[in-house]
Amino acid sequence: xxxxxxxxxxxxxxxxxxxxxxxxxxxxxxxxxxxxxxxxxxxxxxxxxxxxxxxxxxxxxxxxxxxxxxxxxxxxxxxxxxxxxxxxxxxxxxxxxxxxxxxxxxxxxxxxxxxxxxxxxxxxxxxxxxxxxxxxxxxxxxxxxxxxxxxxxxxxxxxxxxxxxxxxxxxxxxxxxxxxxxxxxxxxxxxxxxxxxxxxxxxxxxxxxxxxxxxxxxxxxxxxxxxxxxxxxxxxxxxxxxxxxxxxxxxxxxxxxx
Numbered sequence: 001x002x003x004x005x006x007x008x009x010x011x012x013x014x015x016x017x018x019x020x021x022x023x024x025x026x027x028x029x030x031x032x033x034x035x036x037x038x039x040x041x042x043x044x045x046x047x048x049x050x051x052x053x054x055x056x057x058x059x060x061x062x063x064x065x066x067x068x069x070x071x072x073x074x075x076x077x078x079x080x081x082x083x084x085x086x087x088x089x090x091x092x093x094x095x096x097x098x099x100x101x102x103x104x105x106x107x108x109x110x111x112x113x114x115x116x117x118x119x120x121x122x123x124x125x126x127x128x129x130x131x132x133x134x135x136x137x138x139x140x141x142x143x144x145x146x147x148x149x150x151x152x153x154x155x156x157x158x159x160x161x162x163x164x165x166x167x168x169x170x171x172x173x174x175x176x177x178x179x180x181x182x183x184x185x186x187x188x189x190x191x192x193x194x195x196x197x198x199x200x201x202x203x204x205x206x207x208x209x210x211x212x213x214x215x216x217x218x219x220x221x222x223x224x225x226x227x228x229x230x231x232x233x234x235x236x237x238x239x240x241x242x243x244x245x246x247x248x249x250x251x252x253x254x255x256x257x258x
Contacts, residue, residue: 035115039108039126046133053141054180060144064151064230067183071231080154082225087156097162099222100187106215107190110197118201124252125197132189132244136181139236144180149227158226185229188237189244191219196245216241 054060086093107129115122149157198212216238223229229237 032115035126036112039111039130042130043108043133046137049137050140050178050181052178053137054144054178056144057146057180060146060180061151063143064146064148064182067145067230067232068152079148079224079227079230080152083148083155083158083227086158086225087161093158094162094164096222096226097159098164099218100159100226100228101164103187103191103194103219103222106194110194114197114201118204121200121204124248125193125200127252128196128245128248129190129193131248132193132240133186135240135244136184136186136189139183140178140181143183144178145182145230145233146180147182147228148230150179152227155227159228182229183233183236184240185220185223185233185237187223187229188216188220188234189241191216192238192241193245196241 086096111122111126111129114125148155149160195212195215199209202209202212220234220238224231224234
């Protein structure tokens with residue numbers, strides 16, 4: 001009886017590892033698409049809910065009077081003076097309008113960067129962003145506030161004047177939007193989260209990016225001088241971010257010990 005010889009095709013080392021790498025890349029892409037879809041869906045839900053709030057115009061203007069009295073702008077008038085000064089410098093006003101729009105794009109961009117650079121920190125950062133965003137719906141529903149551009153005489157709507165990156169703030173162009181979501185300032189809350197997220201990711205790599213904390217300060221000044229928020233909105237937006245970051249962080253640490 002003759003022995004049957006079976007030929008075996010040699011497998012190179014590069015071929016042997018190419019399949020796992022390909023599978024890993026596909027899984028990474030699928031995971032990224034899944035996260036992007038989930039975050040986009042949550043943003044759509046938030047927008048849908050927010051745009052159905054703030055329909056009580058009389059209450060929004062009455063509450064704006066309260067806010068203006070509390071932060072002193074009704075008496076001092078410095079917010080109007082700052083807004084008028086900005087309107088008189090076209091290049092700076094245009095930059096301020098651009099910055100107002102950029103703040104809206106910064107959170108999703110940094111969230112995507114955090115997912116790619118630091119998966120361990122990503123989950124916590126995502127939860128913080130989603131939580132503070134949805135938490136803002138409570139004051140928006142219970143305490144609608146007309147922003148200075150719609151309430152304070154003599155203010156110039158800087159963002160509407162330049163309409164950069166598609167931004168517009170007039171009642172006609174925002175007929176489906178909540179015009180009275182002023183308190184707290186989500187722009188400031190998102191800017192604070194942005195700074196915290198960048199700090200966390202870079203710090204875990206040995207960096208100390210102190211300059212990133214200037215972003216919420218600049219964003220806070222921007223929303224005031226463009227007549228989109230009162231000073232009290234800035235503080236309440238920062239407080240919302242602080243409480244959310246602290247609360248979610250404590251929750252993650254507690255779950256890690258279970």
